[in-house]
Amino acid sequence: MTNDYLLCKKIMKKNGIPVVEIRNLNHFFGEGNLRKQILFEINLTLKSGEVVIMKGPSGSGKTTLLTLMGGLRASQSGSMRVFGEELVGAKQQQLIKVRRNIGYIFQAHNLLECLTARQNVQMSIELQNGISPTEAKAKSLQMLAAVGLEDRVNYYPQKLSGGQKQRVAIARALVSHPRMVLADEPTAALDSKSGRDVVELMQKLAKEQGCTILIVTHDNRILDVADRIVELEDGRLREGSLVDSFIGR
Amino acid sequence: MKTPLSWLQLTHEKVRLLVAIAGICFADFLMFMQLGFRDALFDSAVILNEAIDGEIFLLSPQSDALIAMKSFSSRPLYAALGVEGVKSVTPIYLDFAIWKNPVNRKTRSILVLGFNPSKNIFNLPGINEENLAKIKLQDVVIFDELSRPEFGPIPELFQAGKTVKTEVGDRAVEVQGLFSLGTSFAADSNIFTSDLNFLRIFPQREKGIIDIGVIKLAPDADLEAVLNTLREKIAAGDVIVLSKEEYIEREKKYWQNGTAIGFIFALGTGMGFVVGTVIVYQILYTDVADHLPEYATLKAMGYTNNYLLGVVFQEAIILALIGFIPGFALSVFFYLNAASATGLPMIMTVSRAGTVLILTVGMCAISGSVAVGKLRAADPADIF
Structure with a gap:
């Protein structure tokens, strides 16, 4: 690491480093004649502690962009910096390192059916080194209490309602204090009341931990939790739309 | 954890x-x-081979297993008596004959083994002085009590004190004793008798043309040395000299590879x-x-x-x-x-x-x- 880099990092920290910095990102699927461009010249910056909602119709490339930011997919061209790490051309090992600083919440809760709520949350803590089993268990219980499931810790996902499962997923995503939470349609499988509760809970906890949230959604009812809304259409990003104009404030 | x-x-x-x-x-x-x-x-397959009380065995080179024996002259066996360390030699006759179930008259193939009953050369329950004395009599055999039931309820009849008479080959014989050997894939039942009775059951067989030659060594004899001497002196084209281990191995090998x-x-x-x-x-x-x-x-x-x-x-x-x-x-x-x-x-x-x-x-x-x-x-x- 050069001195320049360290200095740069220090200044960035002082001014609040962008958690994600995307410059001129293009992404393609397929090979040869079937090669199709999905994302066009994306520029996006997510600052620390921001709650950003990404809107857009189906097939606009939202999930692709999310998976690129989360290190789940290899970035092809342009620049994709997550926590200051360049992900374009990054090795698998670097991607795994980035993933461990990100909490994911998916449309389907994807909890392990064979594990209780507490064990599911604990799986996330166990990725960190040097945490004793007792400590891991205590943290998991604490996190489940924070999402209001203290009396459901030993339930298997089968026995939980959709909203409860999604809350376990939130606890799992946040228990390791990630620097960023990526949520892909977190409310899609929920009714409006529990969808709203889940998003508010997510926002509240993330704010407490000072972590950045990016929510991909086309659920208009939850737009007001965002500090900023971006819109993706046909692979092109329209940045800077004000929240107020969307929700008619 | x-x-x-x-x-x-x-x-x-x-x-x-x-x-x-x-x-x-x-x-x-x-x-x-x-x-x-x-x-x-x-x-x-090797229970019988293991039960024979001897250290060195003479076989025809064409004998692969008990079910595929080739007879040979007992002359080299007696010649072995002249080698230092050899205590005694015993010829064994072995063949398969048709046994008639004395109850239902059905026939099955049985292993017949003949040897000189003056000396016990088997470590088997039931082969004792009493039974050996019996088979010295003409047309008397002892029967394997672990035989398959198809051969007839011989042990039960015998223990009930009845005289068990039947035919082996074309010869009428009487069972006057029991011993324990057990069935193998080669034979479902066995009878032992004297060498003379054996030749009566198999009239086509010649005296002195034997199937296994058993050599017992003196207690202080060196097995390797005697084996080497015997191989030099008597192992011509018509006989091979094996230690007991090699003999058992040869039998097993036949079943493993030859079938x-x-x-x-x-x-x-x-x-x-x-x-x-x-x-x-x-x-x-x-x-x-x-x-x-x-x-x-x-x-x-x-x-x-x-x-x-x-x-x-x-x-x-x-x-x-x-x-x-x-x-x-x-x-x-x-x-x-x-x-x-x-x-x-x-x-x-x-x-x-x-x-x-x-x-x-x-x-x-x-x-x-x-x-x-x-x-x-x-x-x-x-x-x-």
């Missing part, structure tokens, strides 16, 4: 786990039975292995396929591919171990029953249990390594 995901994953779906255990149990049972029968065959039996049992064992592999693969594959999104989520959280490979392999090993236990128990039970039903010596040995355990683990490891191919599909980018 970290969350034991492989164990929890396996035990979460009880029915699937039971199916898996039943499958492995069945595969293990198949392998145990095949290996058990194979070893029982090889063990039973399809060894191959058939190896094939049966292989089939058990394949059946087990397919079942375990099916279970592991379904497990991975059913939990693909969950595994992908683990990858998205930052778990490595190796961790997930580890989970699947642990599941394979756990299945192997817990499937082995009922398979083992079932096999021990069937060994006991098979032993009494067939008269073959079937016992569970540590080495066979070890072999099958290793095969089971191998079976599950192979299934595991095929099933993890599916894990590559657990790519978080493709699932979400």
Whole structure:
């Protein structure tokens, strides 16, 4: 690491480093004649502690962009910096390192059916080194209490309602204090009341931990939790739309 | 301790786990039975060879096994008496004849063994002074009490004090004693008698043309030295000189290599292995396929591919171990029953249990390594 880099990092920290910095990102699927461009010249910056909602119709490339930011997919061209790490051309090992600083919440809760709520949350803590089993268990219980499931810790996902499962997923995503939470349609499988509760809970906890949230959604009812809304259409990003104009404030 | 995901994953779906255990149990049972029968065959094939009390054996080079004996002149056997260290020699006549069941008159092939009854050369229960004295009489034989029932209820009749008379070949004989040898794949029943009676049963056989020459050494004789001397002096074209070990080995080798039996049992064992592999693969594959999104989520959280490979392999090993236990128990039970039903010596040995355990683990490891191919599909980018 050069001195320049360290200095740069220090200044960035002082001014609040962008958690994600995307410059001129293009992404393609397929090979040869079937090669199709999905994302066009994306520029996006997510600052620390921001709650950003990404809107857009189906097939606009939202999930692709999310998976690129989360290190789940290899970035092809342009620049994709997550926590200051360049992900374009990054090795698998670097991607795994980035993933461990990100909490994911998916449309389907994807909890392990064979594990209780507490064990599911604990799986996330166990990725960190040097945490004793007792400590891991205590943290998991604490996190489940924070999402209001203290009396459901030993339930298997089968026995939980959709909203409860999604809350376990939130606890799992946040228990390791990630620097960023990526949520892909977190409310899609929920009714409006529990969808709203889940998003508010997510926002509240993330704010407490000072972590950045990016929510991909086309659920208009939850737009007001965002500090900023971006819109993706046909692979092109329209940045800077004000929240107020969307929700008619 | 970290969350034991492989164990929890396996035990979460009880029915699937039971199916898996039943499958492995069945595969293990198949392998145990095949290996058990194979070893029982090889063990039973050499009971007679082992029971002969001698250190050196003379055979025709064309004799491969008890069922395929070529006779030879006893002259070299008596010549061996002149070698230092040789205490005594005994010729044995051996052949198969047709035995008539004295109750229902049905006939079966029986092994007839003739030797000079003045000296006991067998370590078998029932071959004692009393019985040896009896077979000195004309047309008297002693009967193997471990024979298959098709030969007639001879032991029962004999113990009830009745005279058991029947025909062997074209000769009328009387059973006046019992001994214990046991059935083998070569013979389902055996009778022993004197050399003279043997020649009466087989009138076409010549005196002095024998099947096995047994040499007993003096207590202080050096086996290797005597073997070497005998090989130099008397092993011409028509006789070979073997130590007891080599003699038993020769008999076993015949059954292993000279017949399809060894191959058939190896094939049966292989089939058990394949059946087990397919079942375990099916279970592991379904497990991975059913939990693909969950595994992908683990990858998205930052778990490595190796961790997930580890989970699947642990599941394979756990299945192997817990499937082995009922398979083992079932096999021990069937060994006991098979032993009494067939008269073959079937016992569970540590080495066979070890072999099958290793095969089971191998079976599950192979299934595991095929099933993890599916894990590559657990790519978080493709699932979400």
